[in-house]
Amino acid sequence: MISCGEPSGDLYAGALVAALRRREPGIEVFGLGGDRFKAAGGDLVADFHGLSVTGLTEALSVLPRSWRTLRLLAAAARQRQPHALVVIDYPDFNFRLMRAIKTLGVPVIYYVTPQLWAWRASRIKTMKKLVDRVLPIFPFEEAIYQREGMDVRFVGHPLIDLVTPEQSRDQLLGRLKLDPAQPVVALLPGSRTNELERLAPVMAAAAPTIAAQVPGAQFIVARAPNLSDRLFEGFGLPGVTLRIVEGRTDDVLQAADAVVTASGTATVQTALHGKPMVVLYQLSPMTYRLGRRLALVDTYAMVNLIAGQRIVQELIQDDCTAAAVAAEAIRILTDPEYREPMIEHLAEVRRRLGGPGASERAADAVLDVVHSADAS
DSSP states (O other): OEEEOSHHHHHHHHHHHHHHHHHOTTOOOEEEEOHHHHHTTOEEEEEOTTTOOOSHHHHGGGHHHHHHHHHHHHHHHHHHOOSOEEEESOHHHHHHHHHHHHTTTOOEEEESOOOTTTBOTTHHHHHHHHOSEEEOSSGGGHHHHHHTTOOBOOOOOTHHHHOOOSSOHHHHHHHTTOOTTSOEEEEEOOSSHHHHHHHHHHHHHHHHHHHHHSTTOEEEEEEOSSOOGGGGGGGOOTTOOEEEEESOHHHHHHHOSEEEEESSHHHHHHHHTTOOEEEEEOOOHHHHHHHHHHBSOSOOOHHHHHHTSOOSEEEEGGGOOHHHHHHHHHHHHHOHHHHHHHHHHHHHHHHHTOOSOHHHHHHHHHHHHHHHHHHO
């Protein structure tokens, strides 16, 4: 049984299912996921679309559906008796699911572990009770679980294998009727509705200023699947050369000279392409005030955390304005002394994420737990 609750988790789940099936073609996998999970051969008991939001107060709006999904998955587990439960990130939901499934005597594996080092470190107590093996994807996380005496295997970041553009820069720009000789700014406003409602207007408002200051600047919006058209209406900007591309983020990033991105997995994806970026992070005022009190770090962008220093600019909450976004993007595009060191730091981030084969190593670690349980 696998449970993932957002697009990045679905991407990792799909790769994990594929790796499991390569090892054991007859394996049955079911649970909570999305299109990637299903395409890899997983049986979709519940679809996560509509469940994923950012923020504490925002989560209240999806709570009724979350509880219904939880009951559905628990019933499926009782009926099908899985040999293991693999939960992928999405801790607020998956912690509840782990409690329910653990009562059935099912081993629990946590893949893409929660960010205990960033906030709510006390969750390690629950993990020690419920989780049989942890599979972190960031190298600095391994020591956290080792100190607690947990069974931990650092597997590396699955995106290293999954960042695979299908088109070259020239091919994509040619298809979009854009000029390969002119600079390209990629806009990644996120994959959750409430995220786009906050960040898309800021990005759209910044684009005309960037275009005015950087002659020939062109913009490509990387649109995540399963989102309403209304969220992208603000990108209809007169006088600005802009295209919207759905489901081709790696192609868009490969073509970009600068990236404006929502915080989260997209920052790692951008780093793996070696593209200089500015990171945006904005929540409801109440969520931000609550979260800030619980935070254990003073930086939010994953690439900065991996690097151990602030290598890219973060525009957080009240600092996340169109003027600030435009100024940072313009600096990246026009100042080589600013841009080139950032690119060098991003190359180091990639090196720290481990080599290829994370999904394969995760599959081996999962099956090891399954076979050990069978043997006992």
